[in-house]
Amino acid sequence: MSAVIFFLAAIGVIAGAIGVVMLRDPFYSVLALVSHLVSLAVLFLLLRAEFVAAVQVVVYAGAVMVLYVFVVAYVGEEAATIGDRLRGASSAVARTRTLAIAIGGCLLAELLVALLGTGLKAIGGYGAPYHSGPKTYGTPAYIGELLLTRFLIAFEIASFLLLVAAVGAVVLARRRGGIGEEPEPHITPLHVFRPLGTGTMAEGVEGRMPAAQAGAGLAAEHEPASKREPEAVR
Amino acid sequence: MALPLAEVGYYEEWWVQILKGIVIFAVALQLVPIVLIAERKLLGRFQGRYGPNRVGPYGMLQPLADIVKLLTKEQFRPTTSAGLLFALAPGISIVTAVAAFAIIPFGDVQHIGGERVGLYGIDVSIGPLYLFAFGAIAFYGIMLGGWASGSKYSFLGAMRAAAQLISYEVSQGLALVGVIFTAQTLSLTGIVHAQGGMWYIVPQFVGFLIFLTASFAETNRAPFDLTEADAELVGGYNTEFGGGRFASYYFAEYLNVLVVSGIVTTVFLGGWLLPFGVHPPGWVDPIVVLVKMGLVTFFFIWVRATLPRLRYDQLMSFGWKVLLPLATLNALVTAVIVVVSHK
Numbered sequence: 001m002s003a004v005i006f007f008l009a010a011i012g013v014i015a016g017a018i019g020v021v022m023l024r025d026p027f028y029s030v031l032a033l034v035s036h037l038v039s040l041a042v043l044f045l046l047l048r049a050e051f052v053a054a055v056q057v058v059v060y061a062g063a064v065m066v067l068y069v070f071v072v073a074y075v076g077e078e079a080a081t082i083g084d085r086l087r088g089a090s091s092a093v094a095r096t097r098t099l100a101i102a103i104g105g106c107l108l109a110e111l112l113v114a115l116l117g118t119g120l121k122a123i124g125g126y127g128a129p130y131h132s133g134p135k136t137y138g139t140p141a142y143i144g145e146l147l148l149t150r151f152l153i154a155f156e157i158a159s160f161l162l163l164v165a166a167v168g169a170v171v172l173a174r175r176r177g178g179i180g181e182e183p184e185p186h187i188t189p190l191h192v193f194r195p196l197g198t199g200t201m202a203e204g205v206e207g208r209m210p211a212a213q214a215g216a217g218l219a220a221e222h223e224p225a226s227k228r229e230p231e232a233v234r
Numbered sequence: 235m236a237l238p239l240a241e242v243g244y245y246e247e248w249w250v251q252i253l254k255g256i257v258i259f260a261v262a263l264q265l266v267p268i269v270l271i272a273e274r275k276l277l278g279r280f281q282g283r284y285g286p287n288r289v290g291p292y293g294m295l296q297p298l299a300d301i302v303k304l305l306t307k308e309q310f311r312p313t314t315s316a317g318l319l320f321a322l323a324p325g326i327s328i329v330t331a332v333a334a335f336a337i338i339p340f341g342d343v344q345h346i347g348g349e350r351v352g353l354y355g356i357d358v359s360i361g362p363l364y365l366f367a368f369g370a371i372a373f374y375g376i377m378l379g380g381w382a383s384g385s386k387y388s389f390l391g392a393m394r395a396a397a398q399l400i401s402y403e404v405s406q407g408l409a410l411v412g413v414i415f416t417a418q419t420l421s422l423t424g425i426v427h428a429q430g431g432m433w434y435i436v437p438q439f440v441g442f443l444i445f446l447t448a449s450f451a452e453t454n455r456a457p458f459d460l461t462e463a464d465a466e467l468v469g470g471y472n473t474e475f476g477g478g479r480f481a482s483y484y485f486a487e488y489l490n491v492l493v494v495s496g497i498v499t500t501v502f503l504g505g506w507l508l509p510f511g512v513h514p515p516g517w518v519d520p521i522v523v524l525v526k527m528g529l530v531t532f533f534f535i536w537v538r539a540t541l542p543r544l545r546y547d548q549l550m551s552f553g554w555k556v557l558l559p560l561a562t563l564n565a566l567v568t569a570v571i572v573v574v575s576h577k
Contacts, residue, residue: 027381031319031378034374038371041367050358050359050360051359051360051363053367054360054363054364054366054367055363057367057370057371058363058366058367058370061370061371062366062367062369062370062371062373062400062403063370063400063403066370066373066377066396066399066400067400069374069377069381069396070393070396070397073377073381073389073392073393074393139359140359140360140363140420
C-alpha cells in the first residue's frame with residue numbers, strides 16, 4: 001500500500017516539476033508547482049514526518065504559492081511573452097541562454113553530489129527507527145526541541161534573514177512611492193488599543209480618519225506586496 | 235499492514251476505519267441541510283419575518299427542495315472560462331471541507347462490540363496544523379473558481395479571497411498557539427483531555443475571541459464575506475457557477491462553518507466534556523459535541539444577521555493591525571505564564 005502511494009506521489013512530484021517548465025501559460029505553471037509541492041508533502045508523510053508535511057502544505061502551497069498565483073493572475077498576460085523573447089536570435093539572448101545553461105549545469109552537479117552522496121548511503125539502511133509516542137523522531141515536539149537546541153543558530157539566522165527580507169520589501173515599496181508619501185502619522189498610546197483605519201464606529205460617523213491614514217490605507221491596497229510580506233516570516 | 239501515513243495511534247481494524255470514513259461523510263451530509271434551514275429560519279426571525287415556511291411542516295423540507303432544484307439545473311459555463319479548472323474548483327472546495335471535518339473528535343475512545351473505536355475520523359499528532367493545511371488547499375478552490383470563470387466579478391472575488399484568507403490564517407494559527415502551549419499537545423483529543431479542570435475559554439479568552447473573529451474571515455461569513463459581497467461583486471468567486479457546481483460551493487461553505495464550530499468546541503469549549511464534573515456514559519459524548527457546535531453555529535448566524543459588512547481596506551487593516559499583534563501578544567504572555575507556572 002505504501003509503495004502504491006509512493007509511486008503515485010512520486011509521479012505527481014515529477015509531473016509537477018516537468019509541468020512548471022514545460023507549460024506555456026504561467027498560471028498553469030504555478031498550478032503545476034502547487035501540485036508538485038503537495039505531492040512532495042505526501043512523500044514526507046510516507047517518511048513519517050507529518051509535521052514537515054503539514055508545514056510544507058501550509059507554508060509553500062498555502063502562503064508562498066498564493067502570492068505567486070496572485071501575481072501571475074494579475075500580470076499573467078505579459079509574463080507569457082518571456083518565453084517568446086528568449087526564442088529570439090540577438091547576441092544578448094544567446095549570451096543569456098549560455099549563462100543559463102551553465103548555471104543550470106552547476107546546480108544539477110551540486111544536487112547530484114548531494115543526492116548521490118546521501119542517497120546511496122541510505123539505500124542499504126533501514127531509515128529512521130520508529131517508535132510511537134510523543135517526542136519521537138518526526139513529531140513536532142522533537143523538531144521543536146532540535147530547533148531550539150542543536151540548530152538554534154541556524155534557526156535564528158534563518159528567521160533574521162526573513163525579517164531582513166520583510167524590512168527590505170517595505171523599504172523598496174517606500175522608495176518607489178508606494179507608501180510614505182505622506183507625513184508620518186502621529187501615533188498616541190490610544191492607537192495601540194484602537195488603531196486608525198480599522199472601521200470603528202467613531203471613524204465612520206465623524207470622519208475622524210486623518211488624510212494621511214486614509215491615503216496610507218489606499219496606497220497599501222494598490223501595493224499589496226509590503227502588506228503580505230509577513231507571510232514569509234511565518 | 236499498517237500505513238505509515240501520519241501516525242495516529244492505529245488500534246482500529248481497517249474495516250472500522252472505512253466505516254468511520256463513511257459515517258463522517260454521512261454525518262456531514264446530514265448536518266449541512268440542517269444548518270441551511272436553521273440559518274434561513276433564524277435570519278427570518280432576526281429580521282422580523284417568517285423565513286421559509288411553504289415546503290413541508292414549518293418549511294423544514296426547504297433545503298431538500300433547494301438541493302433538488304440545484305442538482306437538476308442545466309450545467310452551463312461562460313465561453314471565457316477555462317474548462318477543466320472551472321469544473322475542478324468546486325470539487326477542491328468540497329474535498330478539503332470534508333477532509334477537515336475528519337479531525338473533529340465527537341467523543342472519547344469507546345468500546346463497541348469488543349473493538350476500541352475513537353469517535354473521530356483520525357486523531358492526527360499534528361492536530362490544528364492538519365486543519366490549516368487543508369485550509370490552505372481550500373483556498374485554491376475559491377481562487378481557481380474565480381480565475382477560471384473568466385469574468386471580472388469572479389476575478390475580483392478570487393483576488394480578495396487570496397489576500398483575506400492568507401492574512402486571517404496567520405491570526406487564526408497564532409490564536410491556537412496559546413492553547414497548544416497550555417495543553418502541551420497538538421492532538422485534539424489530548425487538548426480535550428487537558429481541559430478536564432477548566433475549559434480553555436476561561437484562561438485563553440483572548441485567544442478564543444481572536445480565533446472566532448479570524449474564523450469569520452476564513453469561512454467567508456458576514457461581516458467578512460467580501461469575497462462574495464453581493465452588493466459589489468454580484469456573487470464574487472461563484473458568480474458564474476450554477477446548478478450542482480454552485481451547490482458544491484454552498485455545501486463547502488456551510489461545512490466549513492461546521493468545521494470551525496467543531497474546532498472552537500473542541501479547543502475552547504471542552505469538546506465532549508460537561509461542566510461540574512458530570513461524567514455521562516460514552517454514548518452522550520457526540521450529543522454534547524453536537525449541541526455545543528450548534529450553539530457556535532447559532533452565534534455565526536446571529537453575527538451575520540447583526541453586523542454590516544466591512545469595507546475591504548478596513549478588513550485588511552483590522553487583520554494586520556489589530557488581530558495579529560493581539561494574537562502574538564497572547565501567545566507570548568501564555569508562554570511566559572506556562573514557563574513560570576511549570577517551574
